Amino acid sequence: MNFILNLTFREIRSSWRRLLFFFLCIAIGVGSVVALRSLIQNLSQAVGGDARALLTADFEISSTNDFSPIEVQKIEDVLGKSTIIEARNEAITTSQMARPVDAANESLSFVELKGVEPPFPLVGNFTLTGGKPFDFSLLENGGAVVSPLLLDDLKIKVGDKIKIAEGTFEVRATFDEEPGGTRGFRLGPRVFIEKKSFDSVGITTGAGRIRRQILYRTSESPVEIVKQLRTSLKDTILRVQSYRDTEENFNEQFTRTENYLSLTGLLILVLGGIGVWNVARVFVEQKRKSVAVLKCLGANGTKIITVYLLQILTLGLFGSFFGVFLAQCFLWFARTQFNDALPTSMKYSINFSVAWQGILLGVLISLIFSALPLLQVRNIKPRLLLHDATGEKTRKLDTTKTIIGAVSLIGLLVLAVWQAGSLLVGAFFLVGLGVTSVFLYLAAVVLTIILRKFRGFSSFAITQAINSLYRPGNQTRIILLAVGLGAFVVLAVQSLQSNLVREFDFTRNQTLPSLFIIDIQKSQIEEVRKMLEEKTGEPAQTLPTIRARIAFVNGEPIDLTNRETRQQQGQIGREFAVTYRLNLDKNEEVVAGTWWNEISEVPEVSVEEDMARRLKLKIGDSMTFDIVGRKITTRVASIRKIDLRNTRTVFIFVFAPNVLENAPQTFAANVIKKLPETERQRLQRNLVDRFPNIQIFDVADIVAAVQKLVNNFVLAISFVGSFVILSGILILVGSIALTKSQRIYENAVLKTLGAKRLTLASILLAEYGLLGILAGIIGASFATALSFGVSKYVFDIEWEFDLGLTLLGVLVTAILVMVVGALASFDVLFRKPLATLRSQ
């Protein structure tokens, strides 16, 4: 044992520089896993940790309609018996257009309006700019507390007045932190007003998309009372949600995100593992003589393997510790860079459990990836000290090697399953990684074979560079695999981004309107049409919209007591904007049933195909809609596919004529003509000044918001992709260091034969330039294939080959590899040849 420990210590002391890359590979991999997992856990704690604050209550009852007296009675029946209700309040939210009262100021902004009543908030913090707590008197008598963003949008200051619908409000304060925080995608800044102002300014009359909430604070867990409410309200459209539901949903979402991010971290760690495997392989090769000497001196194979295994584990352990440190550095960096975008209450420290998991992963990956190369120690025979044998015969079927290989593979699967939190996802990850690696490796083999054919046709430097790629013990394929994989991830993401952004580029999409106007009352429609025609010179396209809700499917109500259905409640339980028309739209296609060409006696409806799938609908089924309290039963006549690319409006349900003509309806209008920004803004302002109840969507703003989302998404993936590239570069540098002695020897011989430094430098640059080009070609080809597949089959968007991006990707990869390769090997050029030749 003494021998093992002493030799381990001595080996680490003398070989640590050579194994530095091993250490770094593990550190980067563990750092990625720990950083990504910690980031998402901290975010989860900050966002979802206090679910009560997020809901601003212990439970809420919400609806998109007014609460009917029967519904109120049902609620009272349940809550009247309860002793746990401490406080209650009501709130209304909707979106509206806001504009300054000052006529000279032509600004206009979409706002998310929330009407509240005291006591507010029931749970959570409401902090005004400057740190003062919110006081309800700020909202009384026409006051408004707004997001600071609104001041910028409307070019106003605190104390100025704004108009929302028919009402005028004085901006009395701005806030830093609002109860419930900023959740989800918002069209405009938040504005708080008094709830009773909603009716007084005419917001609640006729407008859609209004959400009414009754919120409750309880002295004990609301789980039981929520269950009772759900049972009592099961025949209504009311939604009952407790903070425990929010908590569950958040936890599920964050756990899923955390697991996927951990898999990304594991991918980087596996790349680090490839680096480890490479270092261990060459390390054993370099240690052959030492191993033979040790065997000659009486040490057996097991003892020697134990020494090197201990060495690897020690380095893996320290590398993992360093990785945890790197992860903490990353979190500090994230705090300085993304503080504005992340919640203020977010912590930037590493959880103990994440740290030890990372360290365990690092040590296990070190072990798994170095086990097979270390087994080679068994095959080193001491006789090589007598005859300088270059290789030992290995048995055709090495049982130990096969067993260790199988155990390593199972170990890797266990790690993947552990990180993914699912056997299926873990196995899919491993198989996916294996298949990708095999394809990348095969591509590397094919390209290097092709390259070899060019040896005779090129300059001395290039011929030598090509020869270098084939030198014994070369790392060419490993470098191509690792760097190619990094280039593949980054280029695939970039290519997808350019296709997605192109898809949302409304200047290219001639069918998208520039303005979309909704909530036009029947009495206003003619005047709106006239005004639009005057301003744009084109006839306005208008269409009726009716707000409807699904009441029954085939006579059965949708069961919202079931959690799965409740989770889909947002999609199926909401209020839909429906229309009626005789013709099929240009962007629509009937995939089942037939479109009505004449009016049927039975009321008919056409359903969008995703919704039909969700509701398990087929042709001939009956659907009953609730339209302002009136139940209308229809027959499903057709199922439509809507081409979202060329769409102006998406109607999930389209009714046949002669059903809804007399129902309460509003109109929507499109402005197709592409207007310059100033004209667009002026037209919007004129329309809102004349018809304060209407809402106008500037499509350019929506497209910009979506593009921002896509860009953030791409930034996040590119960030992770850059870790993959970093691992690839690390493997590259490690491989260069491992073959350095051969390079030094070759250079010494070439110098002796009269080669100048310039020639040697050219060979060096050509070698890494070629490697980089090959890695770039491999990465770009696979990225193009993946981008095509994902665009076509996942996003269902048009795909275009981006030649510029592909060429740039190959060029940048080539330059990166060339620069890193040259920097890591440049000292080789300055060595005196005699000493090198003598030492051989």
Place this chain on the structure above:
Amino acid sequence: MIELKNVTKIVRSGVEDLTILDDVSFTIPDGEFVAVTGASGSGKSTLLGLIAGLDAPSSGAILIDGENVTEMNEDDLATLRSTKIGFVFQSFHLIPSLTAFENVLIPMEILGLKEAKSRAKTLLEQVDLTNRGHHYPTELSGGEQQRIAIARAFANSPKILLADEPTGNLDSKNGSHIFDLMTELHKQNNVTLVLVTHDQNLAETAQRQIILKDGRVLSDNLNRRDAETQSFS
């Protein structure tokens, strides 16, 4: 005692079999100094390797103190080398990652000797390299490296010292110093010394000389001085 019985070693060279040693038999009693000579490729180093159990013969048997080396597994061979055999190579074969002192220490640590460090110091003193113990092999001259290799070979007080051209890579002054050191230690410790050499002068200082040719024993004679000593005794 070392006994070789009809030892043959055949290796595959390309598509042909090449006989390196052909039916070699001899016995070396304890404490004897034997020189093995012969032209390049005659099988000298292979013979030495087979005695040390560094390789296995194709046929025949090698016995060390009555134990059949050819029947031992790798671990038994390692134990044998660790306890009974010291080896000195032409190209030293020190472990480059260890200091001179640690190179001497290694065989004793493998065996788990308690007094390893003090003995290593004594051995360094014996080869006159006390001050060079903390140096790595690359920082030592060829002569110094070989002296360290000799100290290492004697570390576990082996009964047999096998030396494969120990002076082959050294200049004459250093070569002579190394040879003197080995023979002195051989006498002091009464170890069996088997020396493979090209140098006829060195070979003649041995008690017995075995000459190999094309893998066979061409001659196996006591040197004159030792023959005379034997005849008078």
